[in-house]
Amino acid sequence: MKHYVITSDDVSARGAADDCAVQLRKYASLGAGDHRRWVELSDRAGAANVFAQHWFMDAALRHSAPAGDAVLAVVLDHEGAWLGAVPLVPEPSFGRWPVRNWQTWLATNQFLGTPLVSPRDAHRFWRSLLRYLDAHTKQGLLLHCRRFAQDDPVCAALADCCDAEGRAFRVLERFERPARFPGSAIRPAGKSEKKALARLRSLRGRLERDHGPVTVTIEEPDACCEHWIDTFLALERKGWKGRTGSALACSPDTEALFREVIRGGQERRVIRLAKLAANGRPLAMSSWFEAGDRGLGFKMAFDEAFRSYAPGQLLMRSVADCVGRNPAMHFDTCTPALRGQRNSPWNDDRTIYDCAVAIGPRRYRLLFDGLMRARTAWATAIPAIRRITKTGAAD
Template sequence: MSHLPPASAFEVNRSHAWPMADTDQPTVRMVRHADLTADDRARWAALSAHAGAANVFAQDWFMDAALRHAADGRDAMLAVVSHHSGTWLGVMPLVTASRFGRWPARIWRGWSTTSQFLGMPLVAAQSADLFWASLLAFLDRQASGEILLHFGAFDADDPISIALLDRCRHEGRAFHIIHRFNRPAYRVGDDAADRSDAKVRSRLRSLLRRIERDHGSVAITIFDPTQPCTPWIDAFLEMEASGWKGRNGSALGSAPETEALFRTIIERGHENGSARLASLSVNGRVIAMSSWFESPSWGHGFKMTFDEEYRAYAPGQLLMREISDRIGRRADMSFDTCVPRDASNSHRLWPNNRRIIDGAVAIGSARQRFHFDMLMKARAGMAAVKACIAKAQK
């Protein structure tokens, strides 16, 4: 398939707003982050306050930092769906790409940074169907060879995700779930929300007694929200850099852009009251640190590190137990750990799951949708062949 158009063609085709036929319907426009006006930013912030509780990673303060500091942030376009009065109904950062996995294909892809654990757009729930109807129609009309919209890290049970799948069914628009997995979570109202693995908790109590016997008293500190957070950030980055991530060059401080992103996100989250910063110390020495975000209805895990000298005592899991207990005392807030279920035994502290999905939605003309169908069939055929080979090798 052909390559992406040059930058000049991209700007001509996509930098303007496209109103739908009925003037009472939303306006859709693509705008670069750098080109947002003060009015745009005010409307973005208003939408975040109204609709951002279930996805902190889509809120304006987080996404602004991500787009500023990520190496590919300048390539993203914000797809803004607005009411005719100018009020934002939803916004989704998008980029174009010339491949879908290993397959050559021109696509739109939801943009996210490496520190972003949900990819859903920021949308007012009551406007979700109107947002998707408007955005998909816009992408159909503006398509210059793109055959699909690739979305990633959506909560399968969130109203925004459900609205997308319902809209596709309503229009007869093809969509495919490409990947799905579960993340450990705590869900308010779930029958299992008051249960966690007793064996893991018993093990952690035993580890706590051992570390206190070997090294002294253990204390867990939640950082004072009225104090500057720079010392906490500095200590976190230093601890992470001293471990295996630092040796492998994958620590946050290993690259200027990832360090700047982390600093900015924690500083902004601390300033607006959503960030929670914690540390676990033994005999006065900090050996584990964690950060997460809280909104009125959802919490989201962010970054954790620990001192590898104390690995045998699982200090990160000891700290996670405290966080789990703290969240469990909040009767009104669900929590997404934002870590894979197989990441460590600490997942057993969380009795529920958050179902995460990646998928693809067909866009464009009948010809482009035919190419979409052929691509999905080719992927399915390749997967079937691989499964047969794997089965034969057992």
């Protein structure tokens, strides 16, 4: 059910404060000129978020069925150049609460949601977009932003704009991801990291004794990637993801998106493809993005029959060593922190968060405040409710 009705494929308005136009564009309505401006924006915005760049997001919107209701929110300057873009989707509820809102749209396997904006234009982008939503989203109470990064200047600009305008901004969830920041690679290894390295050396030695020579291969940037793609998809489908139907190859859309992203990344020389094998048999495979001094993890799979040898961890050690060859690299693994593996092989943490921003007229801001208080009260009450329920069941 659609709760926001866009009567044309191109809804736009101009924000007086920054002389910027805002458009909500259906993907199908974008023409050759729009795609050209999108590419130009990608070049200006830089490589902080590969997932937001034209070549990735264009493929994501084409291959993702859930993107049907999504619109591309575009902020343009007075000459028509794109200052920023972010896909949004109208949602009928906010968690358990029946409150209509706008949510930043994420593709399958998109691990960072930062909009495509040049940092120098970030404040203009957010001021224009928020004021547009204030004026045109009468049924929307908030903008729900997902998987933003605390250290990203575009995300910081959103908080700045909210603070300057007295607009409510609430962090909903915050978590850490293993990362490597500039300078981490040259720091001396601590005691716990030395212990982890010794364990991995032991596992690799045992794997070689039991199953033959262990090799780690990283594909050349100009190599054909089709065999690597086929092997990865088959390896992932053999494991628990295949059994639960969540492997990439279990859906034509997700497989097509993965294939196009790997090919596109290889063509632009920003994707890295690695494989760990024993006696020629692939046991673990990984892919990640590197563009300039920014890196983002992407997809990984391993052979569960060899779990006791930790092939995924062995390969990650090699990936970390590869990433560490560039001391200026800022690398986000895009994976959740795992208990017991804090210092191996990543030295740092990157803070990722979801947030809610109030939009609409003053009475909507008051409702937003009430919603946030109710949400906090419910989260506080849940443990007590569970204890009471558990006690009652025991009785």
